[in-house]
Amino acid sequence: MTIAICDLRERPEFAGAVGDRIWRAWWEPQGVPLSYIVGRIETEDLAEGAIPFALVAHEGDTFAGTASVIVDDLEERPQYTPWIAAVWVDPQFRSRGIGGELVNRAAAGAFAAGFQRVYLNALKRRTSFYEGLGWTRIEEDVGKAAVSVFIRDVPVR
Ligand SMILES: CC(C)(COP(=O)(O)OP(=O)(O)OC[C@H]1O[C@@H](n2cnc3c(N)ncnc32)[C@H](O)[C@@H]1OP(=O)(O)O)[C@@H](O)C(=O)NCCC(=O)NCCS
Known part of the structure; x- marks a missing residue:
């Protein structure tokens, strides 16, 4: 079976898996409840409107990975928007190009929504x-986390 990548709105049944991975990677260590993260995904990413949105990579009914495009991601840089965030690929699906494809598709989605530049931040490692x-x-x-900020600009036609 091949890996497909779609907007979470097309496969909303993956909202729980997306929330679970994002929560475990970034929010559980801060004591935030899983129900809060899944609730935000269901109300924000599944709502109408270009941004925010979440992408889901899946092999049939099996979740493989996710990436999001959100309005704010770095408290110290409120002037930058939008951001690619929460890029995650389940361990058994890694090193097959899925993470890269999720990031590329997320950027393409932001450009399609009319943004000329998209941002992301990452730890040095x-x-x-x-x-x-x-x-x-x-x-x-x-x-505080000493992150690096990256940009990608809309491709010139
Ligand atoms: C980072 C991540 C999304 C990459 O997903 P992936 O599907 O394996 O990515 P790709 O197959 O497109 O690219 C893999 C390449 O990216 C690089 N890479 C992968 N994970 C990396 C990491 N954590 N740090 C630095 N480089 C990484 C490697 O060069 C790798 O090449 P290799 O497989 O030949 O060693 C995945 O490792 C992951 O979910 N990690 C945990 C969450 C995370 O760190 N997210 C990013 C937050 S900033």
């Missing part, structure tokens, strides 16, 4: 993944 995808680093050591 993760920056090689985005550099490999052709993202440009514009800042380093931002904020």
Whole structure:
């Protein structure tokens, strides 16, 4: 079976899996309840409107990965928007290009919504993944987590 990537609105039954992975990776350590994260995904990512949105990669009915495009992601840089965030691929699906494809598709979705530039931030140990995808680093050591900020601009036609 092949991997498909779609907007979560097309396969809303994956909202629980998306919430579970995002929660475990980024929110559980901060004591945020899983129900809060799933609730936000269901109300925000499944609502009408271009942004926010979440993508889901799946093999049939099996969840494989996710990425989101959101309005704000870095408290210290409120002037930047939108952001690609919460990029996750389940371990058994890694190193097959799915993470890269999720990031590329998320950026394409933001460009299709009319944005000229899209941002993301990453910890230093993760920056090689985005550099490999052709993202440009514009800042380093931002904020409490000392993240790097990357941009990608809409392709010139
Ligand atoms: C990062 C992640 C999404 C990559 O997904 P993936 O489907 O394996 O990505 P791709 O197959 O498109 O690319 C893999 C390549 O990216 C690089 N890469 C993968 N994970 C990386 C990481 N954590 N840090 C730096 N580079 C990474 C490697 O060069 C890898 O190549 P290899 O498989 O030949 O070693 C996945 O490892 C993951 O979910 N990690 C945990 C969550 C996470 O770190 N998310 C990013 C938050 S900033």
